[in-house]
Amino acid sequence: MLRQTSRLCVSRLCTFPVKSAKYAGISTSRVIIDDEDRTEYIRRRKTEWKRKQGGQTFLDHLIVTVRAGKGGNGCAAFHREKFKPFGPPSGGSGGRGGDIYIIPTSSLTTLTSVPKRVHAQPGGNGQGTWQNGRNGDPTIIRVPLGTVVRELPRDDPRTSPDEWETEEESLEGLDYETKREKMRERRWVHYPRFSEANQERDSFKEAEAALYNEERERRFERRKKQMNNPIFLDLDTEEIMEDNTNLPLGQRRAESFGYLIASGGQGGLGNPHFLSEVNRSPKFASRGHEGERVTLSLELKILADVGLVGMPNAGKSTLLRAFTGGRTRTEVAGYEFTTLNPIVGVVRVGEDGSFEGGLSTGLVHDETLTEEQLEQERHRRGEYAHALTRNQHTSRTGHHFDLLETFRFTVADNPGLILGASDNVGLGHTFLRSMERALALVYVVDLAGPEPWTELRVLRDELDQYQPGMSAKARMVIANKADLLGGDGDPVLVEQAREKLRQLEEYVRTQMIIPGTRHRLDVVPTSAKFSQNLSKVVGLMKDYVTEAREAKRRMELTSRLF
Known part of the structure; x- marks a missing residue:
C-alpha cells in the first residue's frame, strides 16, 4: 500500500x-x-x-406534470335524533378538488423554483347531518416573465398517463370479476355492512350505469379538447385580466390566481342525491372524481429589447458592463465561455442622449480591477465633478450616478455562439432561445481578430438555421476591441487598422444584406474596455428599440380592431 x-x-x-x-x-x-x-x-x-446564480442553477426549459386535486368522497349516513330512530338520508357531498393556475412573475429569472410535479389539494369528504366537504385550495405556479407554456400531446413519450390510463394500467392482467370489484371500490362508498346488498339492487345498478356514461362523456370531451385546443400560453406580461369563466381551459384567468391549466375533480355525491320513489333509503354514495392531469412544457425566452450576438470572448459582457455604468456585474475574463447564463442589464438614457455608462468615460472595465480600485480611478479622473456638471443630479449612491432619465431599454448578454450552435453545440439552444424575444439583435465581433467578417457569416448562418429569418432582427455590427489595433500611434499600424475596418464595412454592405428590409447594418468600432465610442452605439440602440416598440404597438392595435 x-x-x-x-x-x-x-x-x-x-x-x-x-x-x-x-x-x-x-x-x-x-x-x-x-x-x-x-x-x-x-x-x-x-x-x-x-452556471449557478444565487445558489440556483439557471434553467430555461422544464417538463412539469400537473395533477389537479381529487374531489372529496360523498357520505352515506342517516339522520338520527331523539324520537326519530329512522331519519332520512343525511350524508353530505364531497368538496371540489383544488384547481391549478399559472401566473408570470417579474421577480423570477429562472425556472429553477418551479417543481417538476405539482399536486393540488384534494377536496374534503362529506359528513353526516348534511355537512358537505370543503373545496380544495387552489395551487398557483409562478414562472418568470417570458415563459411559453405548451401542453404536450398524448403521443409524446414524456406525457404522463391521465387518470383513466392510470386505472387501466393498474387493472391490467386481472380477471373480469376482480376488475369490476376494484372499479366499484374506486367509485362508491357503502353504508356499513351493506356493500354486497347494494350491488344486488336495481337502484344501485342504474346509478352505476349513469356514472359510467358520465365518465365516458367526460373522457371524450377531454380528449377532444387536447386535440383541438391544447394549452398554449405566452406569458410575457404581468397584466391582470378580469375573470371570465366562459373562456376555454388554458385561457381563463382569475383576478389573483392566473391562468387555469387544470381543473379539480368534482366531489362525490352524498346518499340523499340517490333518494327516489323506488329507493327511499339509499345506502351508498359516490366517491370524488380525479382531477385533471396535464403534462406541460415550460420554455423560458428572456425578454430583452436588444440582444448581443457574438463569438466567445468577443467582449459582450464588457459592453454590457460599460452600458450600465458597472451596475450589471457580468463576469469578465480572458477566456472563452466566461458567460454561461443569459444576463439582462438596463440602459438608462438622459434627455441629452447621455447614458449611465457614459458618466464614467475613461473608466477601465476590466476584470483585474477591484471595487476599491474602480472608486480610486473615478476620483483620479474627476468623474464625480464631470457627472454633476453634465447631468445636474443632486444625489448619488456609491459610485453610480442618477441622471435625468427619459428613456430606458434592456440589453441581454448571452453565452457565446459558436459554429454548430443551431445543432445545440456548446451552449447553443440555451443561447438561441433567449434571443427569440429580442426586438433587435446586435452583432459583436472582435476587430483585433484575423478575419472579423468570418465571425459575422457564422453568426448570421447559425441564427437562420435555428429559426429562419431570425437574422433579420440584426441592426448593427459592433467592431469591439478597436483599442488593440494601431499600437501606440504608429502610422503604419493605424493605417492597417483603418483598412481592416474598411474591409469589414464593405463586407457588411455587400454580404450582410437582409432581404425584405429597408435598413442596412450599421458598423461602429468601439472599445468596451475603455468606454470609447459607446455614445453612438447607445443612440443607435435607442432608435432601434423605439422603432420596434412602435411597430409592435401598431400590430397590437390592428389585431384588436380585427
Missing part, C-alpha cells in the same frame, strides 16, 4: 469520482487519471459551479 502511494505521488496522478462516459465501464467508484483528464475534470466542475 505504501509502495503504491509513493508511485502515485511520483507520477502526479490523482483520483476523482467517475462521472463521465469515458470511465463508464469501470466498476470502482474512483479511478486514477492523468494530468490531462484531471484538468478536464476541474474545468467541467468549474463550469457547473459558474
Whole structure:
C-alpha cells in the first residue's frame, strides 16, 4: 500500500469520482487519471459551479406534470335524533378538488423554483347531518416573465398517463370479476355492512350505469379538447385580466390566481342525491372524481429589447458592463465561455442622449480591477465633478450616478455562439432561445481578430438555421476591441487598422444584406474596455428599440380592431 502511494505521488496522478462516459465501464467508484483528464475534470466542475446564480442553477426549459386535486368522497349516513330512530338520508357531498393556475412573475429569472410535479389539494369528504366537504385550495405556479407554456400531446413519450390510463394500467392482467370489484371500490362508498346488498339492487345498478356514461362523456370531451385546443400560453406580461369563466381551459384567468391549466375533480355525491320513489333509503354514495392531469412544457425566452450576438470572448459582457455604468456585474475574463447564463442589464438614457455608462468615460472595465480600485480611478479622473456638471443630479449612491432619465431599454448578454450552435453545440439552444424575444439583435465581433467578417457569416448562418429569418432582427455590427489595433500611434499600424475596418464595412454592405428590409447594418468600432465610442452605439440602440416598440404597438392595435 505504501509502495503504491509513493508511485502515485511520483507520477502526479490523482483520483476523482467517475462521472463521465469515458470511465463508464469501470466498476470502482474512483479511478486514477492523468494530468490531462484531471484538468478536464476541474474545468467541467468549474463550469457547473459558474452556471449557478444565487445558489440556483439557471434553467430555461422544464417538463412539469400537473395533477389537479381529487374531489372529496360523498357520505352515506342517516339522520338520527331523539324520537326519530329512522331519519332520512343525511350524508353530505364531497368538496371540489383544488384547481391549478399559472401566473408570470417579474421577480423570477429562472425556472429553477418551479417543481417538476405539482399536486393540488384534494377536496374534503362529506359528513353526516348534511355537512358537505370543503373545496380544495387552489395551487398557483409562478414562472418568470417570458415563459411559453405548451401542453404536450398524448403521443409524446414524456406525457404522463391521465387518470383513466392510470386505472387501466393498474387493472391490467386481472380477471373480469376482480376488475369490476376494484372499479366499484374506486367509485362508491357503502353504508356499513351493506356493500354486497347494494350491488344486488336495481337502484344501485342504474346509478352505476349513469356514472359510467358520465365518465365516458367526460373522457371524450377531454380528449377532444387536447386535440383541438391544447394549452398554449405566452406569458410575457404581468397584466391582470378580469375573470371570465366562459373562456376555454388554458385561457381563463382569475383576478389573483392566473391562468387555469387544470381543473379539480368534482366531489362525490352524498346518499340523499340517490333518494327516489323506488329507493327511499339509499345506502351508498359516490366517491370524488380525479382531477385533471396535464403534462406541460415550460420554455423560458428572456425578454430583452436588444440582444448581443457574438463569438466567445468577443467582449459582450464588457459592453454590457460599460452600458450600465458597472451596475450589471457580468463576469469578465480572458477566456472563452466566461458567460454561461443569459444576463439582462438596463440602459438608462438622459434627455441629452447621455447614458449611465457614459458618466464614467475613461473608466477601465476590466476584470483585474477591484471595487476599491474602480472608486480610486473615478476620483483620479474627476468623474464625480464631470457627472454633476453634465447631468445636474443632486444625489448619488456609491459610485453610480442618477441622471435625468427619459428613456430606458434592456440589453441581454448571452453565452457565446459558436459554429454548430443551431445543432445545440456548446451552449447553443440555451443561447438561441433567449434571443427569440429580442426586438433587435446586435452583432459583436472582435476587430483585433484575423478575419472579423468570418465571425459575422457564422453568426448570421447559425441564427437562420435555428429559426429562419431570425437574422433579420440584426441592426448593427459592433467592431469591439478597436483599442488593440494601431499600437501606440504608429502610422503604419493605424493605417492597417483603418483598412481592416474598411474591409469589414464593405463586407457588411455587400454580404450582410437582409432581404425584405429597408435598413442596412450599421458598423461602429468601439472599445468596451475603455468606454470609447459607446455614445453612438447607445443612440443607435435607442432608435432601434423605439422603432420596434412602435411597430409592435401598431400590430397590437390592428389585431384588436380585427
